[in-house]
Amino acid sequence: MKLNPYLEVIIAATFGGLGGALIKLINLPPTSVTFFRFIVPVILLYIFIKFRKIELFKGNYKLMMTASLINVIRILLFS
Numbered sequence: 001m002k003l004n005p006y007l008e009v010i011i012a013a014t015f016g017g018l019g020g021a022l023i024k025l026i027n028l029p030p031t032s033v034t035f036f037r038f039i040v041p042v043i044l045l046y047i048f049i050k051f052r053k054i055e056l057f058k059g060n061y062k063l064m065m066t067a068s069l070i071n072v073i074r075i076l077l078f079s
Contacts, residue, residue, distance in 0.1 A: 023033055
């Protein structure tokens with residue numbers, strides 16, 4: 001199903017905006033909220049990649065792992 005690109009952006013912005021509003025309504029510790037905010041997109045992305053048969057890892061593993069480690073540290077220090 002092909003959606004209008006403008007509609008896709010509006011839907012993505014709505015999800016992003018609702019996420020912050022809904023998180024303020026629940027009574028969970030920040031670490032639990034952070035876990036669920038990261039695990040849901042990871043699961044959805046995994047399902048998408050498996051169904052589309054997309055090959056992610058094609059080359060420079062060392063650079064990719066270093067960039068991922070730096071990103072994880074950035075996210076942990078930001079929260």
